[in-house]
Amino acid sequence: MSNLKRVDHDDYKFLRIVDAIASINQKINLIGVITEIGISKQSRGPDCCCTIKIVDESNASSGISINFFAENFEKLPHVESAGDIIQLVRVVVKRHQSGVNVLFDKKFSSFALYEGREGSNFVPYQVSSKFHARDLDKKFIAGLRKWTVSRQPETASSDSLSLKDIKQGHQFNLICKVLHVCEVKDGEWMLFVWDGTDAPPVNIHKKLDEELENPLPLQLEPTPLSRKVLCKFPAVGTVLRMTNDKCNEKLGLHLLKAGKWVQFRNIDFEVRYGLWCGILLSKSKFSFLPNDDDYALQCQRTNDERVKSKWDRQPTTCFPRPSKIIDTDYQDVPFVTLMDILTYPEVIAKFRCVVRVVATLPAHPRDFQAPCGTYRLRLTLEDPTARIHAYIYAEDGVKFFGGYPSIDKMVKMHNALLGVEETDDADSNEKARNPPWVECCLNSYNIDESDVWGSIRYRIFATTLIG
């Protein structure tokens, strides 16, 4: 009887991480606080895998990595937040080059995941198939939760970029909120992330005379997001697209939940069609942050302040004010963002906003009027939140161009609007454009009564290009 009890007790022992490191090739039990969660991916074998890093009192700084394998993504641990607790039963300690890590063997290992917050219940939010809860679990979980409270929180933000400081290059870290996740093609995912700041505007290299055949896109996803999805996005701050299209491995990106704050590590940034794009690689990692993470709360608070303020919706990179090349009526009407416009609850409305004109159709001012003399052209507008097409028709064109200027004057005005440098060089079509921030008045309307939202259009009015 006493012998049985003893065996049971030994079997139940949790090793401290320092002791685990010395137990190469042994089957042990571990319990720890999760500090990092790798992106789940398809292994080169038949399984899915992911790596999680844990710490405990004996090894609070470096911790130890656990490699999980499972037949499918669903069977891998789905950690809700860094700081949660994982209990590991019968895992194997492995030596690897200079380090030691732990293998979760799907044949005999098991795990349970618990919230890390002190005072939470002792019911695991996920268990593996072979896991058996025991009464004693509570004691270890409570102990770790108590230790976490006393622990200095790590300043995860120190080596992370903010979207306002985004730059092209390799291997950056980014703390952001995941707004939306969708599969755009088989195995190709797009994430929509946000941190409340405005990404800097970039030069547009796309040739204007391609605008009819191959226009500058309004977004990077092949199918535009529905209005319903956009309505859940914040009105202010850049929505960054992230893709795994350069990654040869199949990542479990469907596990990223919208609404979560995440720290991404080792991601690249590129500009595509003048839009910032985050590139997820197989070496990229991410960790879910707790909902009350300091950096996340600070981003949210800064955004709340900006949204409340009457005049702070103009892009932060537009300082101190939009270019004087455009003047609008209604100077006392506060600016809104293009995301405000895209998600406005009524179809017919008027707005004033600060935008850059990134393309025009037609490409050349000589074609801005129809043969009958009526102005009709399309502008592609952008701000940090979105891009839209906006049309200039008839009398709004007369107002916009101040009548019918000579073609030379029109070319000058067009170049100023698009941010094309004036040179003697004839082919301005070849040059990169850096459009200035300008204000404009827009109104929205629909062109099909049977599809009110689907046929929404935007027109420029009460706006004059001074040039």
Added chain:
DNA sequence: TTGGGG
């Protein structure tokens, strides 16, 4: 088996 730290 597969993956694996800085």
